[in-house]
Amino acid sequence: MVHMTDAGELRLRAPTLCDVWTPGVMRAGCRKHPVGAPNLQPPVADCGCGLYAVHPHAPQAVRRLVRGLRHGMVAGVVEAWGRIEVSFAGLRAQYARPVVLFSDRSVCGSVPIYLGELASIYGAEVVEVDGPEGLTAHLRGLNGIPEGTLRELLGDPRQIALVPTRPRRRWARCEQVVESGFRAELLRHDVVNERVPLRPPRDGVELAVEPADGTEPVLQTRAFGLLREVTLAAEGDRVAVWDRRGRVRGGYVTANQRAARAMLRTGTLARAVIVRQSRSRGSGERRAITVLATEVPEVLAEIGPSRLRVTLDPDDPPI
Numbered sequence: 001m002v003h004m005t006d007a008g009e010l011r012l013r014a015p016t017l018c019d020v021w022t023p024g025v026m027r028a029g030c031r032k033h034p035v036g037a038p039n040l041q042p043p044v045a046d047c048g049c050g051l052y053a054v055h056p057h058a059p060q061a062v063r064r065l066v067r068g069l070r071h072g073m074v075a076g077v078v079e080a081w082g083r084i085e086v087s088f089a090g091l092r093a094q095y096a097r098p099v100v101l102f103s104d105r106s107v108c109g110s111v112p113i114y115l116g117e118l119a120s121i122y123g124a125e126v127v128e129v130d131g132p133e134g135l136t137a138h139l140r141g142l143n144g145i146p147e148g149t150l151r152e153l154l155g156d157p158r159q160i161a162l163v164p165t166r167p168r169r170r171w172a173r174c175e176q177v178v179e180s181g182f183r184a185e186l187l188r189h190d191v192v193n194e195r196v197p198l199r200p201p202r203d204g205v206e207l208a209v210e211p212a213d214g215t216e217p218v219l220q221t222r223a224f225g226l227l228r229e230v231t232l233a234a235e236g237d238r239v240a241v242w243d244r245r246g247r248v249r250g251g252y253v254t255a256n257q258r259a260a261r262a263m264l265r266t267g268t269l270a271r272a273v274i275v276r277q278s279r280s281r282g283s284g285e286r287r288a289i290t291v292l293a294t295e296v297p298e299v300l301a302e303i304g305p306s307r308l309r310v311t312l313d314p315d316d317p318p319i
């Protein structure tokens, strides 16, 4: 934001806190972590301190800059160094310096008249752009942290969240069954907090499974509780579902068998988890299960009314 000090000097200041950016190099401060304390230099891991920036290639970068420009803020590019904490969306840095201030021809307002003076105070360059397309083109030419490096540092930007669903009654094979369990959603961390439906088969595919032997209630065993990891194996032209240690064959995949075979063949299957079940309303016996097979390594379950999110650990007891 544009800021005028009590002495009448033009400055930049942070949009959320009132910290004024010092001309030249800006050093991050923190109210909780005083500058100079060893190992507690901002950005500190469990604190919000640091100088924030979004990566130029992050999908939200253009959106944020355009929104800032349209709301009378100053948008630009910084050079950042020192201690840096990265996320898929952006980074928090210890030091930064503005190098570009954008002037958007499609926006009229009072900010552009200050830009020239601000740029000379901070040693930055004013770059004229034309709306979102102009910004996109400019950001594409910048050297941010490459996406491949981010993935190496942070792992897979995708996680699967399992959201509890209400029990549903329906008829199957002349008996009423109650279906209960979880619905899967994809969390994308390369986009801030975005939840999107799964794009099967790449993110995950649901497999309907029927018991291997109708007379033996293998699906009743504790090993096949909800949120339990299972192992898929190709057996002839079928795909079998085993418990994680390969001791009990629980059944065969009946729907989406082709997708399951393709994942096995390409070795992309990272997790297979039992997410839903149907029980007979009369006897309570388990009639069918749904397995989520995914190449996304991390699966989280939302548990309880407060939607606490926990990483699914294969050794946790089944729910």
Ligand SMILES: [Zn+2]
Binding pocket: 030, 031, 032, 033, 042, 044, 047, 048, 049
């Ligand atoms: Zn701090």
